[in-house]
Amino acid sequence: METGSMTNLISRATNHYFPLRHHFPLISSSSFRPKKSPKRFITRTMSSSTKSSNQQQQCIFQLKIDPLTGNSEWIVVSEEEVKDEVFLSSTSYLDMLNDSPRNQAYRAAIDKTVTKPCHVLDIGAGTGLLSMMAARAMNSSCAASVDDTVGMVSACESYLPMIKLLRKVLHLNGMDNKICIVPKRSDEVKVGDCIARRADVLVSEILDSELLGEGLIPTLQHAHDELLVQNPRTVPHRAITYGQLVECEFLWKMHDLHNCEVKVSDGTHLAPVGLETIVGVKQRQYAMHCNSISNDIRLLSEPFKIFEFDFGKRPDSHGVTELCVNATSDGRVHALISWWVLQLDREGTIFYSTAPKWINSPFKDKELQIFRPSWCDHWKQCVWFFPGTGVSLIKDEQVHIEAAHDETSVSYSFKHHDYKANPGNCDADSKDCQLTFSPERIAIYGDRNWRSSILTTVKDAVRTLFRCVIIFHYIFYLHQSCFKLYPYYILVELLLICQIRTATSFQLQGKDCSLCVVADDSIFLTILIASVSTNSQVISMFPGIQEKGFRYLQAVAGANCFSMDRVKVIGKKRCLTMDDTNQKKVDILVGEPFYYGNEGMLPWQNLRFWKERTMLDPVLSKDVLIMPCKGILKACAMSLPDLWRSRCTLKNIEGFEHSVVNTSLGACGDMSASKEGPCLPYFIWQCGEIKELSEVFTVLEFDFLKPISSCFGRKRVEFSKTGICHGFVLWIDWVLDRENSVVLSTGPDHRYWKQGVKLLSKPIAVGNLESCSDTNAHGDRRGWVEFEASFDASSGELSMSHSFQ
Numbered sequence: 001m002e003t004g005s006m007t008n009l010i011s012r013a014t015n016h017y018f019p020l021r022h023h024f025p026l027i028s029s030s031s032f033r034p035k036k037s038p039k040r041f042i043t044r045t046m047s048s049s050t051k052s053s054n055q056q057q058q059c060i061f062q063l064k065i066d067p068l069t070g071n072s073e074w075i076v077v078s079e080e081e082v083k084d085e086v087f088l089s090s091t092s093y094l095d096m097l098n099d100s101p102r103n104q105a106y107r108a109a110i111d112k113t114v115t116k117p118c119h120v121l122d123i124g125a126g127t128g129l130l131s132m133m134a135a136r137a138m139n140s141s142c143a144a145s146v147d148d149t150v151g152m153v154s155a156c157e158s159y160l161p162m163i164k165l166l167r168k169v170l171h172l173n174g175m176d177n178k179i180c181i182v183p184k185r186s187d188e189v190k191v192g193d194c195i196a197r198r199a200d201v202l203v204s205e206i207l208d209s210e211l212l213g214e215g216l217i218p219t220l221q222h223a224h225d226e227l228l229v230q231n232p233r234t235v236p237h238r239a240i241t242y243g244q245l246v247e248c249e250f251l252w253k254m255h256d257l258h259n260c261e262v263k264v265s266d267g268t269h270l271a272p273v274g275l276e277t278i279v280g281v282k283q284r285q286y287a288m289h290c291n292s293i294s295n296d297i298r299l300l301s302e303p304f305k306i307f308e309f310d311f312g313k314r315p316d317s318h319g320v321t322e323l324c325v326n327a328t329s330d331g332r333v334h335a336l337i338s339w340w341v342l343q344l345d346r347e348g349t350i351f352y353s354t355a356p357k358w359i360n361s362p363f364k365d366k367e368l369q370i371f372r373p374s375w376c377d378h379w380k381q382c383v384w385f386f387p388g389t390g391v392s393l394i395k396d397e398q399v400h401i402e403a404a405h406d407e408t409s410v411s412y413s414f415k416h417h418d419y420k421a422n423p424g425n426c427d428a429d430s431k432d433c434q435l436t437f438s439p440e441r442i443a444i445y446g447d448r449n450w451r452s453s454i455l456t457t458v459k460d461a462v463r464t465l466f467r468c469v470i471i472f473h474y475i476f477y478l479h480q481s482c483f484k485l486y487p488y489y490i491l492v493e494l495l496l497i498c499q500i501r502t503a504t505s506f507q508l509q510g511k512d513c514s515l516c517v518v519a520d521d522s523i524f525l526t527i528l529i530a531s532v533s534t535n536s537q538v539i540s541m542f543p544g545i546q547e548k549g550f551r552y553l554q555a556v557a558g559a560n561c562f563s564m565d566r567v568k569v570i571g572k573k574r575c576l577t578m579d580d581t582n583q584k585k586v587d588i589l590v591g592e593p594f595y596y597g598n599e600g601m602l603p604w605q606n607l608r609f610w611k612e613r614t615m616l617d618p619v620l621s622k623d624v625l626i627m628p629c630k631g632i633l634k635a636c637a638m639s640l641p642d643l644w645r646s647r648c649t650l651k652n653i654e655g656f657e658h659s660v661v662n663t664s665l666g667a668c669g670d671m672s673a674s675k676e677g678p679c680l681p682y683f684i685w686q687c688g689e690i691k692e693l694s695e696v697f698t699v700l701e702f703d704f705l706k707p708i709s710s711c712f713g714r715k716r717v718e719f720s721k722t723g724i725c726h727g728f729v730l731w732i733d734w735v736l737d738r739e740n741s742v743v744l745s746t747g748p749d750h751r752y753w754k755q756g757v758k759l760l761s762k763p764i765a766v767g768n769l770e771s772c773s774d775t776n777a778h779g780d781r782r783g784w785v786e787f788e789a790s791f792d793a794s795s796g797e798l799s800m801s802h803s804f805q
Helices: 003-017 084-088 093-097 100-113 129-141 160-172 216-227 257-264 290-296 428-433 439-445 448-482 488-508 523-532 546-556 603-615 641-647 659-665
Strands: 041-048 057-065 072-078 119-123 152-156 179-182 199-204 228-235 238-247 286-288 304-310 319-326 331-333 335-343 350-353 369-371 381-385 391-393 398-405 410-415 515-518 537-540 567-569 586-590 620-627 630-639 680-682 697-703 711-718 723-735 743-745 755-766 784-791 798-804
Touching (some): 084 160, 100 350, 129 152, 129 199, 160 179, 160 659, 199 216, 257 448, 290 381, 381 410, 428 546, 439 448, 448 523, 448 620, 448 743, 515 523, 523 537, 603 630, 603 755, 630 784, 641 723, 641 755, 697 711, 697 784, 723 798
Parallel strands (some): 119 152, 119 199, 152 179, 199 228, 515 537, 515 586
Antiparallel strands (some): 057 072, 319 398, 335 350, 335 381, 630 697, 630 723, 680 755, 711 784, 723 743, 784 798
16 A cells, blocks of 8 residues: 555544544644644644553654655554654744743633632643742641642543643642643543532643634633533633734735735746635734734734634624724725733733734733743734735725634735725635745745756756757757768867757757656746747646646636646656556656645755655656755854743743753753754744854755755854854755755745744854954953754754863
8 A cells, every 4th residue: 555545544533533523633732733733743642551550652653754755654652662752842832831921821720720628620731830839839828738629620631742832840849649641632521520519710832823822712612512611710811812914015016926926927827817725824813923013014003903702601603793903094005913922810911922022012001911922932913914915994984804713723804995805816716726825935936036047057957958969969860861971079069059040940840759757846937938938748747726726727727827737747756667658768857846735844955855855756857957956054043032942941930940841842052962853944033133143154065956865964163243143044955956056045034934043952142253352351252163963864864062272
């Protein structure tokens, strides 16, 4: 059985026996997922009866993905085999626990709420921080012990790696006998079986940037129906969402591909007239650090209230509200930015806000406690894109907006004469060929410079191929006709002189029947090559978008002046064979590279293109043209205080020791070199305060003209600026042509790509020592760093080390 078939089979079986929402890849202790699950390891929890009934062993279905092939397989991992760092180091648990304002707000609210012996239920317990706060508050408020029949704390957590950490944290803090762990999802908990009685107080943190995305509503519904007393006290007590209308060209470019293409006007139409929405983003809210784009934003309204959710009452699954918003300035609304404010106590004195920095607190009472994080990655603002070019507004105009929510999301629509909800909407027959990409991918496809670079290189490659075909035909013809009169090398010289003049003639005669292969999911390259080389055959692998990609090409072929007779889509994660090419060798192999679904992975995992180029070696012609022909791993030493602070080691959190979780969560700071944290993908421009401390330097080069191979690089770099170095930022520049004249960078200056970040175990003071004449000012500053990296061709992993001097 093929890997894909086996994966589908096990996936169906898993969903049958362990009911999940298919779009939540990890089980959490609520009905939904843990915080920001790692892409390479998708897990589902199961129980096994290999032990006695009182000691059920838990296992995990782990979906392991090979970054070089895209292949995946399910493996079963037992409780003893689980390595916490594999599952947890890429999550946002660490960032959340490092959010001091959050921790302080919860402590204040729990101390105020739990004032007598009662039953406290913690849903989504994680490391048990909130459970321990509740147990402490109960102990300090009365002489009764927490573990009697009246006072108790039940910590509900089902994610196996986190359960193991929860046990360690409780033991470290002497809370083993004061908190009862319930190793199940909350919707599997039953009174009388898992917990003794209904809970009087609910403490929870099942919130994401959108508020509802982690299953807040269904979790609260089940809790109120099955687990809580009537009129329970809850922490948080209430949540209110707010919004603001903005004009922002940067945000507009992230969703409106059709109108971006109209501005570019280069003849390639991914979203042509009449099919304006055939390529776009999914209509939903997108989490983003909006503070980082504050200079690109024009505010067109004051903040307005959208929804209010009372945690102490059973919420409705659906809700709709009509909003009337006054325009504060002329402009064009491109997006709605939203955030939320938690009221953590019933009395309304403790608040936590995720509002952007330009929003002043609506609360003026000095007695109130208002907590706002300086920067954190686990809760951001959200952006809702309004379709097309947006809505034109005039100052003081009344704008009517309909906001609606279901169990897990919020959506918006304008009630305005200038607003078209779905401009150029595809008809029913075309729905099946619509492609949805990330906002960053849409922005890339609409970027003039990116398109121009690709277009220039492809045209040059096709012209080069035509010249080769012409040379071959003429040499063969002249050698057959004139070999008695002229030596062979003279014929070649004559041919080189006349090839430019005859190129057009040969193209018109239709003899440029080359074979081009698009190795990835690039619809842009497929359309471009099919339209530029009018007689070439094009095979697109489309391993991610598959059959939908083929139907998409059928829909846009006419607008791009090519026939689908010359285009073939493989649509599977397998290697191309000579049978697929009708026994012809490949003349041009191209990729962006872009693999659908891999956008959030580390940059070098796009070296999958190199692996696939190697696997295609048997079908490549000897003089095949490959684009890109090279990848260059670049790096830069940077100061990243906000990001480092969110990933640093945990010690005492509101009175509770957490050092035992540092290794598992991939923390940095006060750790041995062997326990350094992982390299993680981030949009550097969204990482708060940043500063480059060195020049950009080359670490490794990957030659795609040759089969994939392991490689090693070392570079000694001098620091160009003074500051605190928190780590290194890495990315790949793609060299499109052999002359190195066209290079596409994915570095920090380009906001549509994520970079890899390797944080140091301890920050280092650095600077250019030669620029400072006062030797005493050097102190412990380091002037150089030697950076090493090695790429493993068998696993696709990149390892790195550094030495400061």
